[in-house]
Amino acid sequence: MNIIVNGGTRGIGREIVLHMAGDKDNQILVTGRNEKNLKEITGSTKMGNVSSITMDLSAIANDIKAIKDQIYNRFSKVDILINTAGNLVVKEFLNVPDREAREMMESNFFGPATFIKLVVPLMCDSSHIVNISSMGGFQGSSKYRGLAYYSASKAAMACLTECLAEEFRELGIRVNCLALGSVQTEMFEKAFPGSKAPVSAKEIARFIADFAVNGSKFFNGKILPAAVANP
Numbered sequence: 664m665n666i667i668v669n670g671g672t673r674g675i676g677r678e679i680v681l682h683m684a685g686d687k688d689n690q691i692l693v694t695g696r697n698e699k700n701l702k703e704i705t706g707s708t709k710m711g712n713v714s715s716i717t718m719d720l721s722a723i724a725n726d727i728k729a730i731k732d733q734i735y736n737r738f739s740k741v742d743i744l745i746n747t748a749g750n751l752v753v754k755e756f757l758n759v760p761d762r763e764a765r766e767m768m769e770s771n772f773f774g775p776a777t778f779i780k781l782v783v784p785l786m787c788d789s790s791h792i793v794n795i796s797s798m799g800g801f802q803g804s805s806k807y808r809g810l811a812y813y814s815a816s817k818a819a820m821a822c823l824t825e826c827l828a829e830e831f832r833e834l835g836i837r838v839n840c841l842a843l844g845s846v847q848t849e850m851f852e853k854a855f856p857g858s859k860a861p862v863s864a865k866e867i868a869r870f871i872a873d874f875a876v877n878g879s880k881f882f883n884g885k886i887l888p889a890a891v892a893n894p
Contacts, residue, residue: 670748672700678868720774771816788835828884837879844890
């Protein structure tokens, strides 16, 4: 399978890449803005089946042609796209500068949406887009101080999932969203200092990878909570 993991230099995204790279039949393209981490992850897989694109989602429009060329030179078709990239600033709503608010929305919503536009022409019947959201963006869930913009951006990604599932239905492309609860990552530790999550990045990565491969057989346009604790 040809797989793109958007935002795979650390945390959950990195673990997804490492897990899926264990299958020699998978060819994986991983994106991220940390070039050092990208080199490390592409060099650490035994099968040699991981390549990378250095990319800043919050400024994707500035390099859109170069990014598109790299994707299309690598793949003639894409079976799975997993959008894991995210940006988190922990500040109460009234204290968030416009610049930081807009950067979060660019990284967490507009950037992934633009990336989907680039990749969809390479997708076909039975292809699967998996958007990674958060319980913070899941309607009716508990909300927390300092996470207003982050949660709103993740809610936007969830709604986009439902809309795209309908728009891509005739193409046979399935689109689903996993709203993650507490997972032990750098981002979780930043949002909830001193808290301990019941699930590791490696554990949730295996679940996401399996869902990306098999979930489209059973779900389309769904926002699925994947949480045993919140936060």
